Amino acid sequence: MNTQPAPLTPEELALRGIRIPPQPQVLLELERVMASDDYDARSIARIIERDAGIAAMLFKVARNPMFAGNAAPSTLDKAIIRLGFRPTLNIARAVALSTTLGQDTQRAYTMFWAHSRELAMLAAQIAEERVSVCNIFPEQAYLAGIFLKCGVPVLMQRFPDYCSELLREDRMDFPSLREEDRRFNVDHCTIGYLVARHWRLPDFIAEAILHHGEVPRDEFGATRSLVAILHLASHVRHSLAGSHNASWPRYGHEVLAELCLHPDEFPEYLADLKENALTAAA
Structure with missing residues (x-):
């Protein structure tokens, strides 16, 4: 039986001093471009490359055979083609979260x-x-x-x-x-x-x-x-x-x-x- 209470709103959390982390600019730009249907692998790669940390980790994840098959991509745009655009966005989101929260020692x-x-x-x-x-x-x-x-x-x-x-x-x-x-x-x-x-x-x-x-x-x-x-x-x-x-x-x-x-x-x-x-x- 589901007994989970209704989630608090961001406003209610703010009153308690709890801050929901914002999306990095790279993700916002990716979402904007992909919503336009006017993009290709190279244009998506250029956006991701603006954040070196996200680009490096995305490329590392994309080279895993589980995501990219047996042929490891040699460039970021090839990795995007291999993964597909929507999976690329999802993995970028996952990578970005860990670089946004807890950046200390x-x-x-x-x-x-x-x-x-x-x-x-x-x-x-x-x-x-x-x-x-x-x-x-x-x-x-x-x-x-x-x-x-x-x-x-x-x-x-x-x-x-x-x-x-x-x-x-x-x-x-x-x-x-x-x-x-x-x-x-x-x-x-x-x-x-x-x-x-x-x-x-x-x-x-x-x-x-x-x-x-x-x-x-x-x-x-x-x-x-x-x-x-x-x-x-x-x-x-x-x-x-x-x-x-x-x-x-x-x-x-x-x-x-x-x-x-x-x-x-x-x-x-x-x-x-x-x-x-x-x-x-x-």
Whole structure:
């Protein structure tokens, strides 16, 4: 049953001193040009190249075989052609977020974005393998994985003591929604949803961020499939780290059903995911 309260508005958050990060100018320009239908790969590349950090990371992600196939592109415009224009925008959004939030030397931010990238790559891997079942594409799952808990660094910036628990090496999760509501009167799901809407992410991705603490009802369609992918990606991370995933006993059976995975086949499937993740990280 969905019990998620209605998200706060940006105005209500502002009254609490919580700031939704603005989109970088590069993204705004990309969205403007792509809305005009008057562009090509070279013109898109010229816009992205204005931000060296986004360009470098986008190119690195695009060279991953999961996104670009077996032929690694040699130039940014070739990478854009290989990926497609809409996936390029989605990956640029994902890359830009981590360069916009938490640009300082605090170890908690470094750990947070490292964990987010790991989750995003696992989600993309699962989406690629299950695309015929759930129709979620790798770059969409990657985008959702990066943005999934982006409310956390927003709250870290607003509340200096928020990240104290994040500094523990063995922590795989973040404070519970109940704990956040008790201590800060707001939670990272709500913040993440508002960031996703403000950055113009597809509606089903924004909804997945809002509802990622559960598995939403069947009528949520693509949102439900994406949440299932994210739950499984998180479970793989826990398994790789040898840590307990407290949410899996509650939601695991729904995740497997949504992704059309039989429980008897799941141990072998999980082992394959872990092996592929370790190979990609090597």
